[in-house]
Amino acid sequence: MKSLRYLKALAWLLVSLAVATSCSSSRGLGRRGGGGGGERVRQTSRISKSQRIAQEKEAQEQSAVQVVTTDTLQKEEFLGQMAKNVQTVRFITSKIKFSVESGNQQMTLTGNLKMKRDDVIRLQLMAFGFVEAGRLEFTPEYVMIIDRINKQYLKLPYNQLDFMRVNNIDFNVIQSLFWNEVYKSSAGGLGRGSALDVTEGVDNDIVLSANTGDRLSYRWLAERGTARVKMANILYTDRYRGNSQLNWDYEDFKKGDDQKFFPRKHSVTVTTPDKEVKFSMVLNYIGNDENWDTRTKLSSKYRQVDVDEILRRFMAL
Numbered sequence: 001m002k003s004l005r006y007l008k009a010l011a012w013l014l015v016s017l018a019v020a021t022s023c024s025s026s027r028g029l030g031r032r033g034g035g036g037g038g039e040r041v042r043q044t045s046r047i048s049k050s051q052r053i054a055q056e057k058e059a060q061e062q063s064a065v066q067v068v069t070t071d072t073l074q075k076e077e078f079l080g081q082m083a084k085n086v087q088t089v090r091f092i093t094s095k096i097k098f099s100v101e102s103g104n105q106q107m108t109l110t111g112n113l114k115m116k117r118d119d120v121i122r123l124q125l126m127a128f129g130f131v132e133a134g135r136l137e138f139t140p141e142y143v144m145i146i147d148r149i150n151k152q153y154l155k156l157p158y159n160q161l162d163f164m165r166v167n168n169i170d171f172n173v174i175q176s177l178f179w180n181e182v183y184k185s186s187a188g189g190l191g192r193g194s195a196l197d198v199t200e201g202v203d204n205d206i207v208l209s210a211n212t213g214d215r216l217s218y219r220w221l222a223e224r225g226t227a228r229v230k231m232a233n234i235l236y237t238d239r240y241r242g243n244s245q246l247n248w249d250y251e252d253f254k255k256g257d258d259q260k261f262f263p264r265k266h267s268v269t270v271t272t273p274d275k276e277v278k279f280s281m282v283l284n285y286i287g288n289d290e291n292w293d294t295r296t297k298l299s300s301k302y303r304q305v306d307v308d309e310i311l312r313r314f315m316a317l
Helices: 001-017 041-046 049-086 161-168 169-178 306-314
Strands: 091-101 105-117 120-127 131-138 142-147 151-155 197-200 204-213 216-223 229-236 244-255 261-271 276-283
Touching: 041 216, 091 120, 105 169, 120 169, 131 169
Parallel strands: none
Antiparallel strands: 091 105, 091 276, 105 120, 120 131, 131 142, 142 151, 197 204, 204 216, 216 229, 229 244, 244 261, 261 276
C-alpha cells in the first residue's frame, strides 16, 4: 500500500502539471496627459472652424503618442527589473518536504529537488526518509516517471501527450513554474517582451498576462517594488467539459549563492471539473550542488508500462 501512495503522489503531480491554463486582465497602467502653450490664444478668433478642428485633432494625437510612450517605458522598465531577478546559477538543489491533498486523502513525504537550467528537473520521493520510492524527471525531450518499489517506469516524449502538444506546453513551461519565472517558449512568441500584457493589479501588484491559443492563457502576479513573481496562473477553457486551472504560489523568498532571491515554499492548486488537488513543496535550503548525474539510467530489471494503461490508472487515482 505504501508503494501505491508514493506512486500516487508522483502521478497527481504529473497529471496536474499537464492539465493547466490562465486568466486575462483588463486594467491598464496609469496615464499622464500633456499640457499646451498659450501663445496662439489671441489668434483663435481669426482661424476657421476647420482649422481649429485640425489643430485639436493634432493635439489629441500628440497626447496619445505621449501616453503610449509613457506606458511602454513603464512596461519595459518593470520587465527589465524582473529580468534582473532571474537566477544566474545553473543548478538549484534542496531536500524538500512534499505534501499532497486530494479530497479526503492527504500525505506528506520527504524528498529531493534537483534542477539544472535548460536541462532537467528531478523530483525524488523518499520512503522512510532514506529509501527512494519514486522519481519524476522532466528533460527537454521527455517526461519520465519511475516506480522504484515495483521496478516499473513510464517514459514519454512531449509530442505523445496530446494536451501538451496541442497547447505548445513543453519543458520551458514546466521549468518556468519550478524556477519562479515568466514562461518563455522555445518557439518564441510568449516571453519577457512585447507579447506580454502588463497592467496594474490590486494591492500595488503588477499583472502580466498572455494568450497562447483559443483555450490556453497565462497570468503572473508580481510585486511592484521587488518585481518578483508571486503567482503563476494557467487557465484552460473548455465550454463542453468545463474549465481547468493551475495556480502556483511562491512564498518565503531567501537569497541564494548568487544573491538572487528564490522562493522556498511552492503551493500549487489544480482545479478540474472533477476534482481539486493541492501540493505544497518546501525547500530546506537553496543549494547549487553540481555533483549528480542529470539523466536517470535504469537497469534491465525495470519494465516499461504501457502508456494507455498507466494514464488510465493515474486518472482513476
